[in-house]
Amino acid sequence: MEDKRSLRIVHCFRAPVGGIFRHVRDLIDAQIKAGHKVGVICDSSTGGEFAEALLADLRGKLQLGLERIAMQRQIGPGDVLAAIRTYNIIRKQQPDILHGHGAKGGTYARVFGSWLRLSGFRVARFYSPHGGSLHYDPASLEGRVIFRVERTMEKMTDRIIFVSGFEQNVYAKKVGVPRCGFALIYNGLADSEFDPAITRGDAADFLFIGEMRVLKGPDIFIAALEKASAITGRKLTAVMVGDGKDRPALTRQADSGTRFLMPMKAHEAFRLARVVVIPSRAEALPYIVIEALAAGMPIIASRVGGIPEILGDASPALVMPEANDLASKMAAVIDDIAAFKQTLPTLEVLKLKFSVEAMAAQLEAEYFAALDS
Incomplete structure (x- = not known):
């Protein structure tokens, strides 16, 4: 300044x-x-x-x-x-x-x-x-x-x-x-936030991080996880990090393959799973999408609000905020995460636009x- x-x-x-x-x-x-x-x-x-x-x-x-x-x-x-x-x-x-x-x-x-x-x-x-x-x-x-x-x-x-x-x-x-x-x-984001997140050896397949309320789509995430498990033929796991008024209902909706944790720093949460999912029904320009990309995390996100301005309008990471579309993408991504990451914006592009x-x-x-x- x-x-x-x-x-x-x-x-x-x-x-x-x-x-x-x-x-x-x-x-x-x-x-x-x-x-x-x-x-x-x-x-x-x-x-x-x-x-x-x-x-x-x-x-x-x-x-x-x-x-x-x-x-x-x-x-x-x-x-x-x-x-x-x-x-x-x-x-x-x-x-x-x-x-x-x-x-x-x-x-x-x-x-x-x-x-x-x-x-x-x-x-x-x-x-x-x-x-x-x-x-x-x-x-x-x-x-x-x-x-x-x-x-x-x-x-x-x-x-x-x-x-x-x-x-x-x-x-x-x-x-x-x-x-x-x-x-x-x-x-x-600050330059320090472009450090890669190192995924833990016991990481879950997917991560939801955000406020536990309908607008952010945690219910969509839970439903899509079950459908994606059926598509892949194996039990997929998830971590949901956050708090909010809908948390009790969500814990009842989810099965034993989903672990719930209270809010924490995003970079710490990224270590807990292999793929970040942002299933929001509405957004402006969510920090969590930029943070996840800056940390080198593969990310699937709803085609809502300003999210396409971050990922690119033609990005294969974008889905409609509903369980079937999200489940199909989750199943495809978890099958070849390395290939999917190649389709996401580079750190150089992010730094130029989101500083x-x-x-x-x-x-x-x-x-x-x-x-x-």
């Missing part, structure tokens, strides 16, 4: 889990390295032990503090108290940049940033959807209401930052071409442009 004046940057998001949390952590490290003062506001009721450890590591780095309040996923009465507390925190932090991630974080950042402006503060209001509200069906009543709110909130937005071309196109289709500033900035340095530098440029406009 360029050597410019130090900014006071506050990131606001709901749950400290998954891709959003990973994205924010990467930005924080890069922004602190560039000399900026950073703070975080996030939910106090989600995360678990793994998230708590990551937040504890962040706390000492954040000159503007780590503040946690109860943020519900859905809009409800609790939002009133949470909103008042969040506004008071942000007012004390006096940010130059208020960057909201996801639907709830984006709402808080833009509304409270606008209130600060009415009080005489000069603050730029940023919003990164990360999928979020864009997953709703525009034909449903709930979807129509949400997209109308999104359109209205553009008046309180200085920049919308999309993490994939797919996300940008979906926004334009469901909400409209943004009437505020916007930019496409891909997620990125954390490039991501942070582009975002910093957007910050300064918004403040100087």
Whole structure:
């Protein structure tokens, strides 16, 4: 990032889990390295032990503090108290940049940033959807209401930052071409994350890693594993790493060939299996796909969201997010993993497109442009 004046940057998001949390952590490290003062506001009721450890590591780095309040996923009465507390925190932090991630974080950042402006503060209001509200069906009543709110909130937005071309196109289709500033900035990895993962001798055949909820397709993975076993004529094994509200039901759905583990660092999880599977029903630009490729892991992923922008639109690694298509691909890949790996993007291609340095530098440029406009 360029050597410019130090900014006071506050990131606001709901749950400290998954891709959003990973994205924010990467930005924080890069922004602190560039000399900026950073703070975080996030939910106090989600995360678990793994998230708590990551937040504890962040706390000492954040000159503007780590503040946690109860943020519900859905809009409800609790939002009133949470909103008042969040506004008071942000007012004390006096940010130059208020960057909201996801639907709830984006709402808080833009509304409270606008209130600060009415009080005489000069603050730029940023919003990164990360999928979020864009997953709703525009034909449903709930979807129509949400997209109308999104359109209205553009008046309180200085920049919308999309993490994939797919996300940008979906926004334009469901909400409209943004009437505020916007930019496409891909997620990125640090050079240290391009170290190969060494698979353990007792590794399972397949790995699912992610939040245990319907959107991420863990149920599809379990069903496909059983079908792939039938196709190959042998019992295929799997490890599922993650937590979430659907975990109890998934453990009941799976058979004895599937082992469940709590969240851990992706690179550690990669050592547990021979092939990574991302069976998501919807995504923006998932870090886990980039991480797996950077670690040299063979990967099968749903043809959804920005995943084809990572793998290439014609990649044989792409499948539809349903059990039969996924099972056929799993059976074919496990039969000749070495040949399949030759069809995946090279490390050189990944480094050129998905660099954390490039991501942070582009975002910093957007910050300064918004403040100087």
